[in-house]
Amino acid sequence: MSASLNPCNAYPDDEGVDPLHWPARMWIALLIFSGVILLDGLDISMIVVAIPQIQQEFGMGAATAQWLVSAYILAFGGFLLLGGRCADLFGRRRVLVAGLAVFALVSVGGAFAADAGLLIVSRFVKGMAAGFTGPAAMSLLTTTFAEGPARNKAFGIFNLFEASGYSSGLLIGGLLAALDWRYIFVLPIPVAVLLLLAALRYLPPDAPRTEPPRLDVGGAVTLLAGMLLLVFTVVSAEEAGWASLRTVGGFVAAVALLAGFVVIERSVKEPLVRLGIFRNRGLVAANISAALLYGGAAGFQFLIALYLQNIQGWKPWQMALVLLPAGLMVVVVGPKIGALIGRFGVRRVLMAGLAAFVPCYLLMFGIGPEPDLWGVLLPASLLWGVGFALSISALMVAGTTGVADDEQGLAAGLLNSSLQVGGACGLAVLTAAIGAGTELGMLYSGVWVMLGFAALALVAQGIGVSAPRK
Structure with a gap:
């Protein structure tokens, strides 16, 4: 068999290498995969702080402006499963490179868009491209690093980049928007091109198939x-x-x-989707917990934004600084996830991560007319970062363990779909609970929603762990 990107075939001369000490080319591959997910996270979060400027330039109403975010989420969530399976069928490297090329080209179009409609269309197409690059990158990771300590460590680094993209996007977006909102569309262009060139240069070509793939x-x-x-x-x-x-x-x-x-x-x-894959109870539990986790996480960020910006009148970059401890915790904890999973097991690490969201959300009942930075906001941010760092990597490990190599793209698409659809649903439920007003008292109903998601995520994972093995 010709080379394919997995620990046994991609780098056959590395078979005897310690799984936790990788040669330079495997580190480069991991940085490419991680760079892709970092780019996706940045692009989702950077646009948020630029919406007021874009509204002013194009005379957009609030209902139209929300599609700058929703169009991306719509396409990203809609195409993830198809993108993941296409990566399995047509080649993961090939799909990754094609998706990055589309992402870069559409970013150019968005940077020079002359009206709101074109800008929203560019956001949709970028979300569609991310729906292919995200699962392709993740399935390349799972087929490059062997199941066990190597994959656990790789996922810790991968999710460090993902969380850094989301958490730093608000701050970077705020700084770029202070110059011109179009720079938010310019920044992803060189990043996507660099990743595309690195993928062509350093990732082994896809293994040839004995017969043409059928979609x-x-x-x-x-x-x-x-x-x-x-x-x-x-x-x-x-x-x-x-x-x-x-x-x-x-x-x-x-x-x-x-x-x-x-x-x-x-x-x-x-x-397209072999339904038998859902017999893997670890995968099912991971997907349910992932949807619930992101539902609460998206609600937390939205509620923080409402409280600090709409009620307290803070600037977006000030809000980003409040969330900075969450990003720092991911940076500190993320690289250690592999060792933690190796010592305590993926289930214990995952349950600890999911449990951290409960006190985080409980602290939000302490928000009042004056922001309590040290007693409420920063501790909640720290707990959110700990919970995210522990649980997201563990979910990725749990959701891809025991899955065959030729279905890793499908497993990655399922997990990413659960995360995105869960985030969209969670945000929709939270906004419905809060209602149209922005009074302080109405935010507490949103906290109850977040707590509900956190509790259900723990229950779902607990049932998945305790269910009898077949």
């Missing part, structure tokens, strides 16, 4: 339509009304499309 077209169409409609319905529910005909009809149609997808997958010879 399950019927499954792809129904899955894509169902996922896009589901995410669209969730992100637009607050504007349209949860009981509106558009929202209810959207959910019904999305469920019908996804049910049709399941029927197709049961009948085709080469399904």
Whole structure:
């Protein structure tokens, strides 16, 4: 068999190497994968602080402006499963390079967009490109580093970059927006091009297939339509009304499309998603917990923004500094995740991470008319960082353990879809609980929602661990 990017085939001369001491080329590969996920995180968070400037330049209303964020989430969440499976079928390196090329080109278009419509379209296409690069990068990681200590350590570093992208994006976006909001679209261009060139130079080519891959077209169409409609319905529910005909009809149609997808997958010879993968209870529990974790995490960031910016009148960069301890905890804890998992086991580390969100959210009941930086905000930020650093890496390990190499892209797409759809749903539920007002008392209902997500994530993981093995 020709070289493919996994510990046994990609670097055959490294088979006897200590799994925790990698040669330079494996470090370079890991930096490429991590750079891709860093870019995705930056692009999602940087745009948030530039929205007021973009609104002013194009005369956009609030309903239109929210699509600068929602269009990206819609495409990202909708294309993740398809992107992950395409990486398995057509080659992970090939899909990664193509996605980075599209990402860079569309960033150029966004930087020079002359109207709001083009800008929103560019955000959608960038989200679509990320829906391919994200699972391709993650599945390349899982097939490059062997299951066990090596993969645990690699995931710790990978998720360090992911969290750093999300946490630093607000601060970087604020600094760039102070110059010109278009720089937020310019910054990803050289980063994407550099990653693309590095992937072409340092990642081994995809292994040739003995027969041409076949894409399950019927499954792809129904899955894509169902996922896009589901995410669209969730992100637009607050504007349209949860009981509106558009929202209810959207959910019904999305469920019908996804049910049709399941029927197709049961009948085709080469399904897009092999339904038997869901017999892996660790993968199922990881996906449920991932959705709930991101639901609470997205709600936490949104609630902090409402409290500090809308109520307290703080600048975006000031809010970013409050969240900086969370990013620092990820930087400190992230590289140690592999050793922690090796010593205590993935389940204990994961449960500890999920449990850290409970006191974090409980602290948010202490927000008052005057911000309590040392008693509430900074401790909550630290706990959020600890919880994120421990749980996200452990979830990635749990959700890909026991999955065959030729389905690692699918497993990566499932996990990333759970994270993104969970984040969108969590934010929608929280905004519905808070209502249209921004009074301090209304924020407490959002804290209850976050606590509910944290508790359910613990329950889901507990059930997954205690379920009998088949």
